[in-house]
Amino acid sequence: xxxxxxxxxxxxxxxxxxxxxxxxxxxxxxxxxxxxxxxxxxxxxxxxxxxxxxxxxxxxxxxxxxxxxxxxxxxxxxxxxxxxxxxxxxxxxxxxxxxxxxxxxxxxxxxxxxxxxxxxxxxxxxxxxxxxxxxxxxxxxxxxxxxxxxxxxxxxxxxxxxxxxxxxxxxxxxxxxxxxxxxxxxxxxxxxxxxxxxxxxxxxxxxxxxxxxxxxxxxxxxxxxxxxxxxxxxxxxxxxxxxxxxxxxxxxxxxxx
Numbered sequence: 001x002x003x004x005x006x007x008x009x010x011x012x013x014x015x016x017x018x019x020x021x022x023x024x025x026x027x028x029x030x031x032x033x034x035x036x037x038x039x040x041x042x043x044x045x046x047x048x049x050x051x052x053x054x055x056x057x058x059x060x061x062x063x064x065x066x067x068x069x070x071x072x073x074x075x076x077x078x079x080x081x082x083x084x085x086x087x088x089x090x091x092x093x094x095x096x097x098x099x100x101x102x103x104x105x106x107x108x109x110x111x112x113x114x115x116x117x118x119x120x121x122x123x124x125x126x127x128x129x130x131x132x133x134x135x136x137x138x139x140x141x142x143x144x145x146x147x148x149x150x151x152x153x154x155x156x157x158x159x160x161x162x163x164x165x166x167x168x169x170x171x172x173x174x175x176x177x178x179x180x181x182x183x184x185x186x187x188x189x190x191x192x193x194x195x196x197x198x199x200x201x202x203x204x205x206x207x208x209x210x211x212x213x214x215x216x217x218x219x220x221x222x223x224x225x226x227x228x229x230x231x232x233x234x235x236x237x238x239x240x241x242x243x244x245x246x247x248x249x250x251x252x253x254x255x256x257x
């Protein structure tokens with residue numbers, strides 16, 4: 001059966017006969033309107049996201065089959081949570097909260113690419129992704145929600161594959177996200193002030209020693225790397241931080257004289 005394949009990346013639910021699909025499908029003699037309609041039907045759940053689509057056309061019968069890929073689970077989690085990126089310190093900083101229904105929705109979307117043999121196991125896989133991104137689920141750290149899933153707390157929702165939220169529930173989640181965002185700004189400002197104070201008080205100390213002190217103070221690793229410069233070759237040789245390296249070099253020059 002002779003066939004030709006058209007691959008394209010389109011926005012979920014918004015495929016049109018314009019490039020790249022129209023010009024690629026036109027020469028194949030297939031009903032472009034029907035293909036576009038089928039693509040939009042299959043990708044409607046990915047609105048606002050770029051989705052890989054494959055259209056296989058039988059060049060004799062002019063029939064076609066549409067296969068839709070899915071974005072990574074992390075991208076789907078970010079979309080559901082309304083955030084652009086995950087937390088730089090997921091254990092310390094939680095950036096959003098989503099509901100179990102949204103987890104079930106993602107688990108269903110990724111059914112063909114997750115390892116789990118059933119929906120409950122796949123839900124736990126998605127929760128693992130949430131934990132690594134600093135996304136809470138049902139108001140708890142995702143790792144705790146995994147334990148609740150194992151204990152059967154969400155069996156009813158998983159059994160009926162509940163994925164929809166009410167307008168009020170969505171509104172509440174958005175309010176929680178904004179609240180967490182403000183709390184993180186305040187927390188980060190406090191961490192930054194503490195870190196800068198420690199760094200200033202330990203000028204001339206080895207970088208490793210300063211870093212250990214910052215970790216002891218509970219400063220997130222991402223902020224430590226941002227505020228604590230990497231040692232230069234000269235500083236590493238003297239065991240001093242970059243800020244103290246010039247002083248070390250000056251002492252060497254004095255000894256030479």
